Amino acid sequence: MSVKYPVIAVTGSSGAGTSTVRVAFEHMFRRLKINAITVEGDSFHRYDRKEFKSVVAESYDNGQCRPPSHFGPEGNHFDKIASLFQEFGQSGQGHVRHYIHSEEEAEQYGTAPGTFTEFEPIPEGTEVLFYEGLHGGVVHGDVDAASHVDLLVGVVPIVNLEWIQKIHRDVGQRGYTAEAATETILRRMYDYVHYITPQFSLTNVNFQRVPTVDTSNPFIARDIPTPDESFVVIRFRYPKRIDFPYLLQMIQGAFMSRPNTICVPGGKFGMALEIILQPKIERIYEASLQARGVK
Numbered sequence: 001m002s003v004k005y006p007v008i009a010v011t012g013s014s015g016a017g018t019s020t021v022r023v024a025f026e027h028m029f030r031r032l033k034i035n036a037i038t039v040e041g042d043s044f045h046r047y048d049r050k051e052f053k054s055v056v057a058e059s060y061d062n063g064q065c066r067p068p069s070h071f072g073p074e075g076n077h078f079d080k081i082a083s084l085f086q087e088f089g090q091s092g093q094g095h096v097r098h099y100i101h102s103e104e105e106a107e108q109y110g111t112a113p114g115t116f117t118e119f120e121p122i123p124e125g126t127e128v129l130f131y132e133g134l135h136g137g138v139v140h141g142d143v144d145a146a147s148h149v150d151l152l153v154g155v156v157p158i159v160n161l162e163w164i165q166k167i168h169r170d171v172g173q174r175g176y177t178a179e180a181a182t183e184t185i186l187r188r189m190y191d192y193v194h195y196i197t198p199q200f201s202l203t204n205v206n207f208q209r210v211p212t213v214d215t216s217n218p219f220i221a222r223d224i225p226t227p228d229e230s231f232v233v234i235r236f237r238y239p240k241r242i243d244f245p246y247l248l249q250m251i252q253g254a255f256m257s258r259p260n261t262i263c264v265p266g267g268k269f270g271m272a273l274e275i276i277l278q279p280k281i282e283r284i285y286e287a288s289l290q291a292r293g294v295k
Contacts, residue, residue, distance in 0.1 A: 002089030003291040006284045007129045007148055009085075009136030011041075011199050012155035013071075013162055013192065021155050021207075022132040024270060028278050029128070034285055037126045039084070041133015042099035044077045045070060049114025056187075069184075071134060072191030078143045081135055085148035088122065088129045095119040127288065137199035146202045150284055153277065154203035161211050161225065163218040182219055205276060206235040209266060227266035234272065235261045250275055 010021050022038065029036045047055055052068075052075065059067035068074035087094045098117045100106050106113050122129070137146035137154075146152060157165065163185055170181040200206050209232050211225035236242050239260035248254050251272050253265040264272045289295075 002148075002150065003287050005089050005092040005127070005129070006150040006288055007085045007089055007131065008036075008151045008153075008281070008284070009131040009145075009149045010153045010155060011131075011134065011136030011138075011203070013134065013196050021153070021273065022130075024273050025130055025132075025277075028274060028281055029130070032278075032282060032285060034128050034281075035125055036128040036130045037096070037122055039096050039129060039131045039133075040099060041081075041131065041135055042070075042101070043097050043116065044081050044133070044135070045099060045116075046075050046077055048116060066190050067187055069188040069191045071188045071196050073140055073195070075191075076135060078135060078138050078140050078145065081131075081138065082143045082145040082148060085129070085131070085145055088126075089148055089150075092122070092126060094122045094129070096122060128285065134196065135199070137202045138195060139198065139202070140195065146199070151277075151280055152199075152203045154200045154206035154208075156200055156206065157209040158211070158215075160215040160218040161209060161230075164215060164221045164224055167219070167221075168224055178219070202237075204237050204280075206237075207269070207273070208233045208235070209269070227269060230266035231263050232266055232269045232272065233257070233261060233263050234276065247272075247275065 008025070010025065012021075026036075026038065028034075045052070052070075056067045070076065084094045084096070097119045098105070098109055100109055100111055100113050100115055100117070102113055109117050111117055131149075135145060137149060137152045139146055156162070166185065167178055167181045170176040170184070171178055176184075209230050211230045213225050213229045215221060215225065235258075237260075244256060244262060247262055248256070251262075251264050251268050253268065254262055254272075256262050
């Protein structure tokens with residue numbers, strides 16, 4: 001962790017909704033006039049899209065029972081995530097790159113979809129590093145990314161809802177078949193259990209969306225439950241620091257389910273996110289200004 005140059009990370013599985021939270025953070029950074037850089041977790045994949053497909057196919061040909069996935073260490077540079085967090089926290093510097101997801105991004109960055117840009121230095125004057133992706137709090141062997149994060153936020157729907165969202169996204173936006181999306185879920189399961197879910201025990205705040213409609217068979221679901229068909233369960237790692245009466249007063253329909261947990265209607269998620277996190281960001285940023293001697 002660092003006082004001068006804070007690292008804020010939102011971590012969550014593929015299709016969990018971390019991109020929506022990223023937009024909310026960018027709004028808060030803009031309102032607070034914080035010069036932040038956004039780093040995408042996909043930029044730390046070990047292989048580009050073509051290489052990864054080849055590696056997976058080769059693993060099947062070789063009879064491997066557990067092919068690599070984007071959730072595990074075989075498919076990612078965990079060490080580079082932790083190193084970037086540590087370097088930025090110490091000096092406000094580091095090198096980042098982009099993973100190109102689409103044709104639109106290809107036009108912007110001048111390289112093909114499914115590939116990476118070259119590593120470039122973080123711009124001078126960057127005050128906060130904001131990570132959004134799969135492994136913001138990953139711990140594996142000697143790698144401990146979570147130890148370098150000043151505010152770690154988890155975004156995780158219950159697993160059936162997560163699968164529904166992933167299948168719909170892969171089929172509707174990426175052109176996969178439902179069978180191919182399901183196969184990916186199965187291939188990732190070991191890494192999901194060992195490298196994704198443990199992070200949610202380390203988060204400062206965890207947001208979990210829980211539908212109030214039947215999602216018992218996610219592989220045949222025709223649509224994604226809407227926010228109004230769900231609640232968001234918010235768990236705080238350090239509940240003594242939280243003004244729960246204030247939150248219950250400010251968020252209509254909220255209630256406490258445990259001494260460290262508050263539940264809010266799904267439609268209030270964005271509001272709850274900003275009410276809870278903006279004061280935390282303000283405190284972190286004010287401390288960084290003081291540490292850097294900035295008035």
